[in-house]
Amino acid sequence: MAQGVLKEGIAPGRLDPGQYATNFADLHEPLDRHEAFVEADRCYFCYDAPCMNACPTAIDIPLFIREISTGNPLGAAETIFEQNILGGMCARVCPTEQLCEEACVREEAEGKPVRIGLLQRYATDIAMSQKAQFFERAPSTGKTIAVVGAGPAGLAAAHRLAVKGHDVVMFDARPKAGGLNEYGIASYKSTDGFAQAEVDYVTAIGGIEIINGKALGKDFTLDELQEKYDAVFLGMGLGGVNALRAENEDSAGVRNAVDFIAELRQASDLAALPVGRRVVVIGGGMTAVDAAVQSKLLGADEVTMVYRRGKEHMSASPFEQDLASAKGVTIRHWMAPKRVLTDGSKVTGIELAYTTLVDGRLVETGETTIVIADQVLKAIGQTLASDGGGLSLAGGKIEVDDEGRTSVPGIWAGGDCATGGDDLTVTAVAEGRDAAESMHRYLSGGANG
């Protein structure tokens, strides 16, 4: 029997068992064949298409849409995968309303862009379900490259390197590959084990070995990698989590949102996952939204997102903000956490300070308020887990040039752990892919690394 949303404290099984599947179903239903044709017909096949220029991986969008419209979904998938081997996941998680679909001329014409993301999903789903592979490996170069982190950046780099004929050994700290695709994205964006299916699809090209449960700085060092491999790509993301710097932050009931999300993604039975009756999520980014919405979907009665600046400063896209609101999440702006209130070891609420901008600087106004809560999730940004191991850092990330080269020759980096990009899956893919091209040139005796 469901415990219900009113059950006090942090409890599992708040909903009827059948409700979980409904709540965590695909956020956007995939297009069927007819819907895809209708949508594809809306594309104007623009010259030097703005959508393509807005795509961080520069997928030839008009071409793949035209291929869909002529009944050639495999051709469409090939067009997509040529630029972005993780086109399937990007079709699901890209903030398209800020990228390709924002640039679509139909957005300007009628406020209704071609639904590029869904079309991309249509084509890539067909290709992946048929296990259609479009790339053949070049003859072996005899080189082996270490890739640290089997997330989007690492997978994109590994695939491109494998295509070029190099062998790749990937190391990932987690038990499964996929990185944030597997552990960090709301589950309604990646249903039915898609992240793993994509890892399998990407690595099916061959020449890619994945070693799980091995972390840089713990199980091996950069020096060791450099010694053993012909080149190194770092794409391990941001393993650390920023602290709230609020009193009682260590209380039971206060948790990192990324851990909450990871646990949820790995859960075999969502009904067994405990969630608070009243949940407060601190932060204004995608992770905060994912945590807040999923708390609600797990049956939390009240979920409040608290962000220290205004709506316009939130890094969660407007679409994500609307999604949170639509799912019943309350978003409160201009508030910063001061103190977690506890009763013994249990969280009872959070004291928040009102904030404002003074001369462009965020300050507390001196007024405070209390939000009752039994669970607090922290989503205020992540940091590099290690100190960089001798690589130059910038803004807390590994400094790279526009080809992904770090300050140390022979080592490249990309994705969230490196400078540049927008901490999006799609930018990580672009960085991994481009770094692979750079590494290939280096290994082929061209421009040095």
Place this chain on the structure above:
Amino acid sequence: MADLRNNFVGIKSPNPFWLASAPPTDKAYNVVRAFKAGWGGVVWKTLGEEGPPVVNVNGPRYGAIFGADRRLLGLNNIELITDRSLQLNLQEMKQVKMDWPDRALVASIMVPCEENAWKAILPLVEETGADGIELNFGCPHGMSERGMGAAVGQVPEYIEMVVRWCKQYTRMPVITKLTPNIADIRKPARAAKAGGTDAVSLINTINSIVAVDLDDFAPVPTVGGKGTHGGYCGPAVKPIALNMVAEIARDPETYGLPISGIGGVTTWRDAAEFIALGAGNVQVCTAVMTYGFKIVDEMISGLSNWMDEKGHRDLEAITGRAVRNVTDWQYLDLEYIAKAKIDQDLCIKCGRCHIACEDTSHQAITKQKDGKRHFEVMNDECVGCNLCVNVCPVDDCITMEALPVGSVDERTGRIVTGKYANWTSHPNNPNARPAVVEPAE
């Protein structure tokens, strides 16, 4: 409210929208539904001679081509004339005409090219009270293999002969339906006129293979692994039909011969265009086969509202109004100079105008200005071809603007004289002669 009443060679109907002889008019059930829906008249599905009726295939009869969202743009069929008995059709026609005296009911007929065959059937049709007959010289498939339909329509002498028989053996008005599967549509029209026809109707369907099934490697529609050419119709054929109607309307030999316009009429606007090019009324088929009979509501309302808006009181006020403006290329004004103009406020920056012009025309549209995406016509390169207008997805975003008299065409450096001049007197024309204005009709 505009007066839409129609009088076509003495056949009266409350509006100029008739259903063409085709599946929608094959039996009383359909025709009564059409009349209830508001259709002005019908041409009953083609009758054959007495005796066992023809048979149709028992597999697919239709094939189609589609636009966006499976919008049907062209339909082809391999159906033959009515496969019901002559007597049954005649009985139903008589009953329907009695029940619907204000609607036009015309019988389409196709019998062998023998005088006796026509002589035999005409009195039977006349007895039904039908308002007229339409001679089916058009069907390009099936019946033509038996020496009928288009096989007759492609030989002007046969047309003239059969029309003459019909005029001889019936008092009913004779409408001769023409096939477009012929090099010069004026020839059969002239023959029909010579035979004494009261009117022509056109076009019948166009010979076509609408698609090939790439799994079976067979034409569509595929019947037991094989296909055959069928008659093509629907919106896709309208331009061909309009030209053929205009050719007959402006031919000095057939000028004034009443025309019933057929071919892709789908909306009131299509109908108005046929009428403007000289059609006295229109016949519709594919549109109702796609959407049902109800579309006549839109056609009546649309035509009426447009006529009211423009101050045209009745159909006569618009019939043939565009005929005088259809001319030969050689008489087009070479001193009329137009340039494309892109409305930057309406432009959505898709760039289709640019790439069409750049790749396939005159390299007259920019793609950038000050480093930004910007599409603008370069008047010194633009020949005024109109391609950009046609490929632009936005209504009225690109327009063709005529250069005013006295201004300079930046492409040629010549001053616009505003004086009409055509090819007949152009210095590049080896056969140039002193300026000839288009001969009067």
